[in-house]
Amino acid sequence: MNMIEEAARKIESMEVRGAARIARFAAETLKEYAKSVKTNFDEEMRRASERLMNTRPTAVSLFNAINYVMSYSGESDEEKRESLIKRAEEFIEWVDTAREKIGRIGAKRIMDGSTVMTHCNSSAALSVIKHAFDEGKDIRVIATESRPRHQGYLTTKELADYGIDVTLIVDSAVRYFMKEVDVVVVGADTITVNGALINKIGTSQIALAAKEARVPFMVAAETYKFSPKTLLGELVVIEERDAREVIDGELLDHPKVTVRNPAFDVTPRDYIDLIITEIGAIPPEMAYIVIRDHLGYREFGGEEITLSPEHYD
Numbered sequence: 001m002n003m004i005e006e007a008a009r010k011i012e013s014m015e016v017r018g019a020a021r022i023a024r025f026a027a028e029t030l031k032e033y034a035k036s037v038k039t040n041f042d043e044e045m046r047r048a049s050e051r052l053m054n055t056r057p058t059a060v061s062l063f064n065a066i067n068y069v070m071s072y073s074g075e076s077d078e079e080k081r082e083s084l085i086k087r088a089e090e091f092i093e094w095v096d097t098a099r100e101k102i103g104r105i106g107a108k109r110i111m112d113g114s115t116v117m118t119h120c121n122s123s124a125a126l127s128v129i130k131h132a133f134d135e136g137k138d139i140r141v142i143a144t145e146s147r148p149r150h151q152g153y154l155t156t157k158e159l160a161d162y163g164i165d166v167t168l169i170v171d172s173a174v175r176y177f178m179k180e181v182d183v184v185v186v187g188a189d190t191i192t193v194n195g196a197l198i199n200k201i202g203t204s205q206i207a208l209a210a211k212e213a214r215v216p217f218m219v220a221a222e223t224y225k226f227s228p229k230t231l232l233g234e235l236v237v238i239e240e241r242d243a244r245e246v247i248d249g250e251l252l253d254h255p256k257v258t259v260r261n262p263a264f265d266v267t268p269r270d271y272i273d274l275i276i277t278e279i280g281a282i283p284p285e286m287a288y289i290v291i292r293d294h295l296g297y298r299e300f301g302g303e304e305i306t307l308s309p310e311h312y313d
């Protein structure tokens, strides 16, 4: 099995998961693959990037990462390789620095003595929580289990190992516990042009319960989680995964039973107080500006979109 196929399967099986990690891993994989390509550089890289792109459909971070890395330039294969490697390294640095900045900005919104609820396992959301803790704030976290893949266990372990008190709850207990919560912080797989959030299934129910209880709902999202394609009218595809992730046993084979397993859901912008990005804390209504002015996009023949972010400053 070649390097690309192996990497694609790691993303599909969720051995590598989470929007930021997937994007970083894709950039890293393309960089390593580029080093090994001997001939036909453009064609080889195009095929490799297509395979990686088709692994998980919802997180736009994967699309943005691949698009960024694949916007290499140069005349000879050697020049192209160098350009691609440089772009991959830039993207990886973008991932690492953005998470850190988001942590610093978001932590200011977490008060001393707060109970913070989070869902799934988001490196950006955890960066916010850890920064607040590092600042000496006395905080407690309520983490959802995040059925069916239980990413909440990862969150619980990571935060507890960091020294933070964590209460693990089942997803259906979110509303029951909301009265104890001061702020919700979740991550993002995609932010659309109209400021909607696509994140782990169950996120929108948490947002609903938070709104009812007047608990602020914050999203931690790097700007590469914003979707340029939605500016051109495209809808975000919600990944539906194998039913066997939900149950096994005889119910699966029952002719009258259907098991559905959408991995993500959509939270409309009206439920979101703030999106914490590396360029600042913004209202969801600003998504259009982030896509147009910060990410920047170019359209070729109505098909392709290339990012040209000025993201370091």
Ligand SMILES: O=C(COP(=O)(O)O)[C@H](O)[C@H](O)COP(=O)(O)O
Pocket (backbone or CB within 6 Å): 017, 018, 019, 020, 021, 059, 119, 120, 121, 122, 123, 124, 125, 151, 186, 187, 188, 189, 199, 200, 201, 263
């Ligand atoms: O929904 C998930 C992960 O879903 P899955 O486990 O299905 O990939 C995370 O909340 C976002 O990807 C953000 O994570 P991060 O902030 O680390 O990018």
